Amino acid sequence: RGGAQGQAGMEPAEGPGALDFHGDEEIIEVVELGPPGPGETDDLAAEVEDVDFEDEGAEEPDGEAWETEDDEGLEDGMEAQDDSEVTFSLHSASVFCVSLDPKTNTLAVTGGEDDKAFVWHLSDGELLFECSGHKDSVTCAGFSYDSVFVATGDMSGLIKVWRVETKEEVWSFEVGDLEWMEWHPQAHVLLAGTADGNSWMWKIPSGDCKTFQGPACPATCGKILPDGKRAVVGYEDGTMRIWDLKQGTSLHVLKGQDGHQDPLTCVASNQDGSLILTGSVDCHAKLINSATGKAVCVFKMESVTPKATASEGEEAESNSVESLGFCNVMPLAAVGYLDGTLAIYDLTTQSLRHKCQHESGIVQLLWEENSAVVYTCSLDGAVRLWDARSGKMISEYRGHSAEILDFTVNKDASIVVTTSGDHQAKVFCVQRPDR
Numbered sequence: 001r002g003g004a005q006g007q008a009g010m011e012p013a014e015g016p017g018a019l020d021f022h023g024d025e026e027i028i029e030v031v032e033l034g035p036p037g038p039g040e041t042d043d044l045a046a047e048v049e050d051v052d053f054e055d056e057g058a059e060e061p062d063g064e065a066w067e068t069e070d071d072e073g074l075e076d077g078m079e080a081q082d083d084s085e086v087t088f089s090l091h092s093a094s095v096f097c098v099s100l101d102p103k104t105n106t107l108a109v110t111g112g113e114d115d116k117a118f119v120w121h122l123s124d125g126e127l128l129f130e131c132s133g134h135k136d137s138v139t140c141a142g143f144s145y146d147s148v149f150v151a152t153g154d155m156s157g158l159i160k161v162w163r164v165e166t167k168e169e170v171w172s173f174e175v176g177d178l179e180w181m182e183w184h185p186q187a188h189v190l191l192a193g194t195a196d197g198n199s200w201m202w203k204i205p206s207g208d209c210k211t212f213q214g215p216a217c218p219a220t221c222g223k224i225l226p227d228g229k230r231a232v233v234g235y236e237d238g239t240m241r242i243w244d245l246k247q248g249t250s251l252h253v254l255k256g257q258d259g260h261q262d263p264l265t266c267v268a269s270n271q272d273g274s275l276i277l278t279g280s281v282d283c284h285a286k287l288i289n290s291a292t293g294k295a296v297c298v299f300k301m302e303s304v305t306p307k308a309t310a311s312e313g314e315e316a317e318s319n320s321v322e323s324l325g326f327c328n329v330m331p332l333a334a335v336g337y338l339d340g341t342l343a344i345y346d347l348t349t350q351s352l353r354h355k356c357q358h359e360s361g362i363v364q365l366l367w368e369e370n371s372a373v374v375y376t377c378s379l380d381g382a383v384r385l386w387d388a389r390s391g392k393m394i395s396e397y398r399g400h401s402a403e404i405l406d407f408t409v410n411k412d413a414s415i416v417v418t419t420s421g422d423h424q425a426k427v428f429c430v431q432r433p434d435r
Contacts (some may be wrong), residue, residue, distance in 0.1 A: 091116060225242075230329060232269065342365065353388075
């Protein structure tokens, strides 16, 4: 009897319920149980009979007996469950940014508060090379469209570019305090925005340079449109400009009533670049026609509860749009808010379709390349996958003991790479049974 009970207790979890099965328990080791060899069955039964399952269960509900001392020192509600496959731990402070090489999706670059950036292998977390020489927190890092170069930028405005194959620095430049940085989608061209309101564009590695002068306030976010000829830049004064990269001229400006009332936090475009979404501290997300520069509609977040008490009012003031993006396969957009709301908007009817509540603030969201699945990472250290059609959560992955600060998904949506305030970057496998 003990043998049968033991067998039942050790069955590997399979199927869609497998995720719930693990609950809050830490999985120490997964043992594959093959068919027993001759004579082994009796040994196993004898071993199992020595353990009295009933008593243990009665004494320690929910398997608390299995918790290890790793649980100590974790922030409230952050259990020591680790679903990740690989952990990269060469950073000695918060890891602020991560990017994958677009060509092979086998390399990651991460930058951190320790003034360091590293290029490493996703498969095993082994270091390829360190991007040395930064003198402030590395907040921006990314590979060129063809994975030939990797660029790293620190808060003080020092930007460096390295040739991945030779691991050599090929270019370096200093600008004002760096707000954002992005590679051109089809060329060895780098764009960056700074706290003095300028946006810079360089040819790499020649360093030929162009500047786009914005208002006298930080250029807080920017995005090169898919045509590679225009860029959208958002500013701290609530304005947004669409720039012609070749001419260096501003094609459209949204300001005043057309702009946002507070600083822009994020900007995104749909796959063909015809629509732009801008997000702001004012909790509004504006849908903009990129050809005309006119706002098509504004998505406003209603307050979470109907009766707004004073304390909730104060909380609402600190809410803001943190991240947003377009779905490639359906006319949907996702907006993530600091109060933990993930809103799925229908672009056809311009209405709210689903509200997915997180217990803590959303840091970033990404759509899967070829489906209606949204990934979110939040201040509670978890990555979640949501089905935007139903608004239901598909799965959740944990492993960090602090907030996730950035994450990215590989091309075929099988891997998520996260960076966190716990000084680590992690690689999660998210292959799902329904694919």
